[in-house]
Amino acid sequence: MVFLIDHLTVKKTRTTITDIADQLGISPATVSRSLHDHPAISKKTKKAVVRLARKLNYQPNQLALNLLQKKTNTIGVIVPEITSYFFSSIINGIQDLVNPLEVNMIIGQSNESYKEEKKIIQSFMSINVDGFLISPSSKTRRFDHLNAIRESNIPLVIFDRDCEGIEADKVFVDEYNGAFQAVEHLIKSGCKRIAHIAGPNTLSTSRHRQMAYEDALTKHGIKIHADYIVNCKGFAPKHGISPTRHLLALDKRPDAIFAINDGVAIGAMFVIKEAGIKIPQDISIIGFDDDPHSCYFKPSLSTVWQPTYELGMLSARLLMKRINSKASDPKFRVETLFPELIVRGSSL
Amino acid sequence: MVFLIDHLTVKKTRTTITDIADQLGISPATVSRSLHDHPAISKKTKKAVVRLARKLNYQPNQLALNLLQKKTNTIGVIVPEITSYFFSSIINGIQDLVNPLEVNMIIGQSNESYKEEKKIIQSFMSINVDGFLISPSSKTRRFDHLNAIRESNIPLVIFDRDCEGIEADKVFVDEYNGAFQAVEHLIKSGCKRIAHIAGPNTLSTSRHRQMAYEDALTKHGIKIHADYIVNCKGFAPKHGISPTRHLLALDKRPDAIFAINDGVAIGAMFVIKEAGIKIPQDISIIGFDDDPHSCYFKPSLSTVWQPTYELGMLSARLLMKRINSKASDPKFRVETLFPELIVRGSSL
DNA sequence: CTGTTAGCGCTTTCAG
DNA sequence: CTGAAAGCGCTAACAG
Numbered sequence: 079m080v081f082l083i084d085h086l087t088v089k090k091t092r093t094t095i096t097d098i099a100d101q102l103g104i105s106p107a108t109v110s111r112s113l114h115d116h117p118a119i120s121k122k123t124k125k126a127v128v129r130l131a132r133k134l135n136y137q138p139n140q141l142a143l144n145l146l147q148k149k150t151n152t153i154g155v156i157v158p159e160i161t162s163y164f165f166s167s168i169i170n171g172i173q174d175l176v177n178p179l180e181v182n183m184i185i186g187q188s189n190e191s192y193k194e195e196k197k198i199i200q201s202f203m204s205i206n207v208d209g210f211l212i213s214p215s216s217k218t219r220r221f222d223h224l225n226a227i228r229e230s231n232i233p234l235v236i237f238d239r240d241c242e243g244i245e246a247d248k249v250f251v252d253e254y255n256g257a258f259q260a261v262e263h264l265i266k267s268g269c270k271r272i273a274h275i276a277g278p279n280t281l282s283t284s285r286h287r288q289m290a291y292e293d294a295l296t297k298h299g300i301k302i303h304a305d306y307i308v309n310c311k312g313f314a315p316k317h318g319i320s321p322t323r324h325l326l327a328l329d330k331r332p333d334a335i336f337a338i339n340d341g342v343a344i345g346a347m348f349v350i351k352e353a354g355i356k357i358p359q360d361i362s363i364i365g366f367d368d369d370p371h372s373c374y375f376k377p378s379l380s381t382v383w384q385p386t387y388e389l390g391m392l393s394a395r396l397l398m399k400r401i402n403s404k405a406s407d408p409k410f411r412v413e414t415l416f417p418e419l420i421v422r423g424s425s426l
Numbered sequence: 427m428v429f430l431i432d433h434l435t436v437k438k439t440r441t442t443i444t445d446i447a448d449q450l451g452i453s454p455a456t457v458s459r460s461l462h463d464h465p466a467i468s469k470k471t472k473k474a475v476v477r478l479a480r481k482l483n484y485q486p487n488q489l490a491l492n493l494l495q496k497k498t499n500t501i502g503v504i505v506p507e508i509t510s511y512f513f514s515s516i517i518n519g520i521q522d523l524v525n526p527l528e529v530n531m532i533i534g535q536s537n538e539s540y541k542e543e544k545k546i547i548q549s550f551m552s553i554n555v556d557g558f559l560i561s562p563s564s565k566t567r568r569f570d571h572l573n574a575i576r577e578s579n580i581p582l583v584i585f586d587r588d589c590e591g592i593e594a595d596k597v598f599v600d601e602y603n604g605a606f607q608a609v610e611h612l613i614k615s616g617c618k619r620i621a622h623i624a625g626p627n628t629l630s631t632s633r634h635r636q637m638a639y640e641d642a643l644t645k646h647g648i649k650i651h652a653d654y655i656v657n658c659k660g661f662a663p664k665h666g667i668s669p670t671r672h673l674l675a676l677d678k679r680p681d682a683i684f685a686i687n688d689g690v691a692i693g694a695m696f697v698i699k700e701a702g703i704k705i706p707q708d709i710s711i712i713g714f715d716d717d718p719h720s721c722y723f724k725p726s727l728s729t730v731w732q733p734t735y736e737l738g739m740l741s742a743r744l745l746m747k748r749i750n751s752k753a754s755d756p757k758f759r760v761e762t763l764f765p766e767l768i769v770r771g772s773s774l
Numbered sequence: 775c776t777g778t779t780a781g782c783g784c785t786t787t788c789a790g
Numbered sequence: 791c792t793g794a795a796a797g798c799g800c801t802a803a804c805a806g
Contacts, residue, residue, distance in 0.1 A: 094782095095784065095785095096784090104792075105793045106784075107784095107785075107793065107795095108792055110784065110786090120791060120792090137551075138784080139782090140552060141489070141493040141496070141783075142493055142782070142784045142798090143783080143784065144489045145493045145782085145783085145784085145798050145799070145800095146783085146785060146798055147784095148489070148798075150489070152532075160517060161515055161518065166508050167509055170535070173535065180549070187521065201528070201530070203485075204485055204488060206487075314718060315719065344719065344722050345722065347722075348722045370662060371692065371719045374663045374693065375722075442800085453776070453778075454799085454800075455777065455778080455779095456775085456777075458800065458802090459776085466775055467776085471775085487799050489798085489799075490782090490798070490800045491799085491800065491801085493799085494782055494799085494802095495782085495800095495801090
């Protein structure tokens with residue numbers, strides 16, 4: 079009778095290794111070994127343990143393991159934001175690499191704020207993530223928070239946006255190459271007055287694209303006009319509006335615009351069409367990122383595709399490698415992936 | 427000398443409560459109490475402890491606490507996918523509620539697969555998440571995995587997409603209301619042959635929108651034509667292409683389309699414009715979700731806005747409430763938020 | 775006011 | 791081949 083009641087009530091708590099040991103009249107250590115294919119264990123006991131474990135639906139308690147191994151099998155991913163296709167597809171890549179490894183991922187959004195970024199890092203460190211995957215915010219100029227990670231010997235991979243001066247594994251896209259292709263394409267299609275809507279120049283990505291823009295013009299003997307370079311305050315369509323208005327109001331209106339990304343390019347196209355100007359006859363447009371919406375506009379938007387998913391995968395792969403190698407190899411890897419020009423209707 | 431070496435090498439491991447205790451010649455328990463404003467502790471020792479703790483940069487070890495309290499301060503969020511604005515902005519809402527509470531969030535993507543969903547749930551249960559926030563996949567018809575959560579007494583909140591038959595706190599948007607507004611708007615603007623590109627009818631959201639579509643037509647004395655209801659296989663622009671082609675090929679071509687969401691509506695607009703048909707003069711279009719791209723198309727897309735951010739916040743709030751109340755109150759709450767019609771250029 | 779003890783669930787020496 | 795014991799870092803009951 080007592081047994082029966084016991085059986086019914088005790089069940090509240092998950093079965094542990096000790097439960098199994100008790101029921102089998104053996105020690106927890108033996109159970110542990112049986113469950114881990116330890117060589118020195120008799121077939122018989124092992125079988126019994128495995129059977130009972132299955133019957134009782136035994137699940138190892140991760141929390142105990144975490145404490146024991148000082149490991150959480152969790153990595154922290156920090157991105158500026160999650161609502162853009164660019165970063166969310168990078169996250170997909172990370173997740174797909176990390177999931178089969180039974181590693182979890184927690185995501186933090188800096189919202190392009192240094193303070194937020196720092197807070198997230200502290201929070202993630204306090205819960206003992208095994209490693210960090212970070213694409214820094216556009217406002218991040220001080221790197222004390224990243225150095226704190228390095229000093230704690232927590233593996234760190236920086237992706238997409240560079241932090242010069244921080245030693246870490248890094249994975250980038252060759253922005254320069256992509257932007258150069260884009261601008262050269264505009265030049266070859268006959269455009270003479272090519273404008274650039276540039277991103278915040280705290281970002282390595284923005285700087286590299288602008289550099290490529292300038293270099294491409296120079297290479298083809300086109301003078302760089304400061305008037306034709308305007309900055310935008312963000313990466314959404316709305317951020318393309320006023321820079322474009324500004325460009326259209328110029329004395330010598332540009333005949334092409336290379337926008338920092340598709341979001342901004344979409345805003346630009348909107349303004350241009352509104353003004354009754356024809357794309358691409360009067361103005362060609364090209365963006366960056368290949369947002370999934372871009373090919374459904376009229377005209378469809380020319381752009382530079384980036385291997386976002388692969389970027390996520392590769393970054394995660396480097397991180398996992400770092401986590402699983404005990405030796406603190408001082409050699410950091412810097413990997414570069416290649417973008418691809420996609421010509422559509424918004425350019426000739 | 428030995429000290430020096432010690433000082434340099436020992437530092438590898440984070441300072442613990444015992445380190446502090448040792449250095450102060452007191453017991454770990456006293457240190458613990460000092461750090462937690464325990465009433466029965468002398469000001470003096472407390473001060474000394476706090477001072478040393480700060481000096482040594484003591485950080486409590488979450489892993490030990492987790493094991494002790496059988497709690498992780500982590501919630502599991504499962505969504506069909508993360509790349510759509512709809513779900514990513516819900517996630518924003520969740521995160522903004524949960525962060526100030528020092529609770530972390532891990533995200534799983536089911537990719538609209540029941541199997542994936544189940545796997546994620548098991549994985550999250552094995553790492554002892556404190557609660558679940560789930561929007562089920564469109565393929566989910568069996569609820570054994572959700573029941574497993576309930577049986578383990580882990581708090582669960584279902585949001586956006588309903589699972590009839592599962593008892594849990596739930597947060598929805600009044601889809602019926604939003605869809606009804608949309609269709610009625612089309613009717614009032616003079617459309618007579620209103621088509622619907624419907625979503626998978628395993629989804630409560632799709633069903634409610636279709637129901638509202640049919641009811642609105644009926645209310646205004648318009649007969650429902652099976653021909654005018656076509657299904658799409660997903661929610662991206664590309665999934666709107668073939669359903670729209672089908673509708674355009676009909677004998678009596680519709681003069682309006684109510685699409686299951688903005689993504690599909692964008693695909694529909696593309697096909698229609700390609701066919702040289704005028705929007706909204708010949709065909710009106712309305713979507714659902716208010717994707718941030720929608721207002722930049724020409725014409726801009728009419729739609730039904732959903733309070734996604736609030737949906738995330740509210741869901742998370744319910745979950746945290748559930749987690750923090752020990753009593754297993756059997757009363758489940760079902761909350762409903764309201765959508766809003768946004769009329770733009772794609773309808774009259 | 776403070777120390778001792780036990781224990782969260784598990785693995786891993788060290789002894790048999 | 792198996793058991794006993796220690797310990798990961800912390801808290802909480804029980805004693806003083």
